[in-house]
Amino acid sequence: MDTKTIFLDACNVIAAQLDGFEIYKKGQRLKKNSPDKDMFFEITFESSYMNAPSHIMITPNIAIYSKDLKKWQIEHTKNEFSNGLIYGSHLGYTTPHNTWKKWNVAGLSFERSVNEIAGNIQKYVLPIFELFNSKENAIEVLKNNGTKFNKYAEDSLGPIDFLLCCSDKETSEIFFNNFIKNSGHNKKIVSFYEKLKTEQEIDLNYSEFVDARHLKLAFMNNLSIDNH
Incomplete structure (x- = not known):
């Protein structure tokens, strides 16, 4: 079999071990809806253009989306390409591997890798x-x-959009300040937040560094930073 076929076989063997996911x-791409049908969960599998018969890599990614958040993001950021993402990560970053983990599904590695994933x-x-x-919940x-869902998951500011959309200001500020307090x-x-106070225009669709866009959105929604 060619490398593409083996990769797709691996995806489907993994999917067969997971209940309730639609297959695309x-x-x-595997997808499951939350009971309220607003949020949905995705597991996607990436491969590599450098695959060879003895080296067929698969990288699993996870994501949580909200349809209501997508509408809110489009309205508040003026970005028609908003997708309603609440949280996203690579599988490796939520497990003891604690890295961007890739698995080899070539040859004798196939069964071990798909079962581990x-x-x-x-x-x-x-x-x-x-x-x-x-x-x-x-x-x-x-x-x-925050996003410390288990002892391996990293803290992320990503869900600030979701909290601004679906909770109150106090809750958003608690999440926001906890993230800042725990950030390296x-x-x-x-410093960046203070600089925003001097800006005449703020572009929510440009990010100077990781989390800059989220910080801008927090600023434009009047979230305050505690003295840490």
Whole structure:
């Protein structure tokens, strides 16, 4: 079999071990809706153009989206390409691997790799998706723990859009300030936030660095930074 066929076989063998997901793109995209049908969860599989018969790589990614958030983002950022993303990560960053992990599914590695990927999704990813089965629970989790969904997941400012859309200002500020307090770049964040006060125009669709767009959105929604 060619490398593309083996890669797609791996995607589908993984999918067969996960319940309740719809399969798209010949197995490269798996999707499940939350009970309220607003939020939905995706697992996607990337490969590499450098694949060879002995080296067929697969990288699983996870994402959580909201249809309501997509509408809110389009309205508030004037970006018609907004997608309603609440949270996204690579599988490796939510597991003990703690890195952008790629798996080889060529030859004798196939069975071991697909079983390990499916096992990691079941153990570490599906519990994250379950936290978002209701907006109320998702908001409470983000307010109290940020995106530290388990001891391996990294803290992310990404869900600030979701909280501004679906919760109140107080909740958004608690999440926002907890992220800043725990960030290794809090001085840079605070300095940038202060600089925004002097800007005549703020472009929400340009990001000077990671999280700059989220900081701009927080600023334009009048979130305050505590003295840390």
